[in-house]
Amino acid sequence: MNLKTEWLSAARTEDIQRAADLLKNGGLVGLPTETVYGLAANALDGGVVKKIFLAKGRPQDNPLIVHVASVEQVAPLVQVFPAGAQALAKAYWPGPLTIILPKADCIPLETSAGLPTVAVRFPAHPAAQAVIRACGLPLAAPSGNLSGRPSPTTAQHMWHDMQGRIDAVLDGGPCEVGVESTVVTLAGERPRLLRPGGITLEQLQAVLGPVDVDEAVLNRLPEGETAASPGMKYKHYAPNARVIIIKGTSGQYAAYVNSHAAPGVAALCYKEEEPMLQVPCISYGGQGDDRALAHELFRALRAFDDDTGVKLVYARCPEPTGLGMAVYNRLIRAAGFEVLQL
Ligand code: AMP
Ligand code: MG
Numbered sequence: 001m002n003l004k005t006e007w008l009s010a011a012r013t014e015d016i017q018r019a020a021d022l023l024k025n026g027g028l029v030g031l032p033t034e035t036v037y038g039l040a041a042n043a044l045d046g047g048v049v050k051k052i053f054l055a056k057g058r059p060q061d062n063p064l065i066v067h068v069a070s071v072e073q074v075a076p077l078v079q080v081f082p083a084g085a086q087a088l089a090k091a092y093w094p095g096p097l098t099i100i101l102p103k104a105d106c107i108p109l110e111t112s113a114g115l116p117t118v119a120v121r122f123p124a125h126p127a128a129q130a131v132i133r134a135c136g137l138p139l140a141a142p143s144g145n146l147s148g149r150p151s152p153t154t155a156q157h158m159w160h161d162m163q164g165r166i167d168a169v170l171d172g173g174p175c176e177v178g179v180e181s182t183v184v185t186l187a188g189e190r191p192r193l194l195r196p197g198g199i200t201l202e203q204l205q206a207v208l209g210p211v212d213v214d215e216a217v218l219n220r221l222p223e224g225e226t227a228a229s230p231g232m233k234y235k236h237y238a239p240n241a242r243v244i245i246i247k248g249t250s251g252q253y254a255a256y257v258n259s260h261a262a263p264g265v266a267a268l269c270y271k272e273e274e275p276m277l278q279v280p281c282i283s284y285g286g287q288g289d290d291r292a293l294a295h296e297l298f299r300a301l302r303a304f305d306d307d308t309g310v311k312l313v314y315a316r317c318p319e320p321t322g323l324g325m326a327v328y329n330r331l332i333r334a335a336g337f338e339v340l341q342l
Contacts (some may be wrong), residue, residue: 001054001055001164001165001302002164003164003165003166005138005163005164005166005167005168005169006018006022006167006169007159007169007171008170008171008221009170009171009174009212010032010126010127010130010170010171010173014135015170016127016130016131018030018168019131019134019135019168019170020110020131020134020135021135021155021311022030022167022168023040023041023042023131023135023137023139023239024042024048024135024137025075025146026041026045026210027040027041027166027167027168027196028040028041028048028051028055028156028165028167029131029167029168029169029170030144030158030159030162030166030168030169030170031127031128031131031139031141031144031168031170031172031309032127032128032155032171032172032175033059033067033123033124033125033128033141033175034095034096034123034124034125034145034150034175034176034177034196034198035096035123035156035168035175035177035178035179035181035329036143036152036153036177036178036179036180036182036247036263037055037142037143037144037151037152037153037154037155037157037164037175038065038067038128038139038141038142038143038144038184039052039055039141039143039144039158039273039291039327040067040131040139040140040144041072041139041140042139042140043067043077043102043107043111043137043138043139043140044106044107044108044109044110044137045048045063045108046108046110047110048109049064049108049110049111049140050257051327052064052142053110054094055149055165055166055303056145056146056147057146057148057160058142058147059147059230060113060140061113061114062113062176062228062230062253063111063112063113063115063117063118063119063139063230064089064096064111064113064119064140064142065098065114065119065120065121065140065141065142065183066107066111066118066119066120066121066138066139067120067121067122067123067128067132067138067139067140067141067282068120068121068122068132068138069122069128069132069133069212070256071090071093071122072085072098073138074089074120074122075228075283076104076120076183076312077103077106077107077108077118078101078102078103078104078263079101079102079103079104079106079119080102081101081323082101082186084191084207084208085099085164085185085186086100086161086339087207087208088184088207088208091203091206091207092203092207092319093121093122093197094122094123094124094125094129094209095122095124095198096121096123096124096180096181096182096197096325097181097182097197097198097199098119098121098159098182098183098185098197098201099119099185099186100117100118100119100183100184100185100186100187100188101117101118101122101186102116102117102118102187103117103118103333104118104215104301105134105197107241108116108119110142111113112177112270113121113230113339116187116207117187118187119183120138121181125172125173125175126128126328127147127170127172128172131170133319139206139303140195140281140304143157143180144157144158144161145157145161146161146162147239147312148236148238149161149237149302150179150237150238150239150297150298150341151179151237151293151298152260152298152303153174153175153297153298153299154173154174154175155169155170155171155172155173155179157302160301165274169312173178174316175295176200176293176295177197177294178294178295178297178298178299179197179198179294179297179298179326179327179330180195180197180215181195181197181198181199182192182195182196182197182198182200182204182326183195183197183229184211185228187258187336189203190210190211190212191208191210191212191214192212192214192228193211193212193213193214193217193223194214194216194217194228194229194323195210195217195329196217196320196326196328196329198215198294198320198323198325198326200323200325200326201213201264201325202322205312206234209250214228214229215268216229217309217325218320218325218328218332219239219328219330220337225277235299235333236330236333236334237298237301237330237333237334238301238333238334239301239302239304239305239309239310239338240308241264241266241304241305241310241311241312241313242306242311242313242336242338243268243312243313243315243331243335243336243338244312244314244315244335244338244339244340245315245316245317245331245332245338245339245340246314246315246339246340246342247317247339247340247341247342248341248342249255249342250270250272251276252342253269253273253314253316253339253342254273254276254277254313256340257277257278257279258276258277258279260279261278261279261313263309264309264310264311264312265279265310265312265314266279266280266281266282266304266307266310266312266314267279267280267281267282267290267313267314267315268281268282268283268284268300268301268304268313268315268316269281269282269283269284269315270283270284270285270286270287270316271283271285271287271326273286273287274285279314280302280307280310282300282303283300284297284299284300287316287318289334290322290323290324291323291328293318293323293324293327294323294326294327297327297330298330298336300333306329315334317331317332317335
């Protein structure tokens with residue numbers, strides 16, 4: 001792959017139009033959303049969608065989220081748009097929530113990765129909405145990272161991973177939420193959370209009543225078990241270094257890290273722990289400030305890759321409640337489920 005990737009700015013109307021034209025012509029475009037940057041293409045063209053998998057190196061069995069710019073745009077993509085889904089859309093769209101429903105025939109099997117369902121989302125980012133409206137197409141867009149890498153939360157991250165592999169990156173500034181959308185399926189008997197994100201479990205329950213939490217959200221799936229959300233089964237979001245999550249008080253954490261200080265050892269810590277640590281550290285927010293932690297997590301994980309000397313990262317991780325559940329879900333995968341309780 002050696003495409004000449006264009007750098008476009010969401011602040012320029014002609015660049016929004018350029019992104020839309022590329023998409024109409026079967027191109028791949030990096031798009032800003034409020035969650036992370038997405039790698040967008042025409043969701044209705046299976047041949048074009050195949051190029052997304054190639055550009056990312058994404059496993060073929062991992063389905064894509066289809067992005068729309070209005071609630072009305074969903075109806076032709078699904079077999080049914082049940083009351084629960086409509087209530088969620090009313091409460092949280094546009095926003096960081098993806099809803100899975102039985103798919104209509106117009107969704108190619110490449111987009112749904114062979115599943116009979118489709119994931120749909122109406123993003124809040126004005127540039128994403130403007131591009132979808134300008135091209136008039138629903139856009140399949142997984143996160144714009146190379147498969148397995150931390151998701152991009154700036155246009156520069158996306159450029160780093162995808163330059164030469166796609167037609168353009170549209171710069172719309174840093175992403176507000178910083179982790180990918182919440183994924184909930186309404187295609188089964190009961191609503192089930194498949195991936196936590198910017199809309200919390202508590203917010204889903206407020207609209208739907210009881211919501212099951214898929215086993216894979218907080219745990220490593222047993223070998224051989226089929227994931228309800230195929231994206232949850234891979235080691236994911238990981239920097240090159242080995243990551244170990246450390247549980248305990250700040251004092252215990254600092255004592256442990258300092259006693260294991262060595263070349264190549266670094267820390268992903270809370271802001272207030274920085275002065276206590278004697279190894280290179282990156283803080284990603286204050287303890288308990290889940291909004292900041294979500295916003296900064298992927299930037300911090302990528303920053304460890306900028307220093308090739310870093311081999312081992314001792315990381316702090318919030319409890320899996322509220323928005324902390326989304327941070328926990330990503331970080332535990334970045335760590336390959338390695339946790340040390342002090
Ligand atoms: P990404 O867009 O890269 O953040 O990944 C999309 C996520 O949504 C992955 O975890 C997918 O497995 C999940 N997903 C997309 N479509 C479906 C679907 N039809 N059923 C279950 N999970 C889905
Ligand atoms: Mg992804």
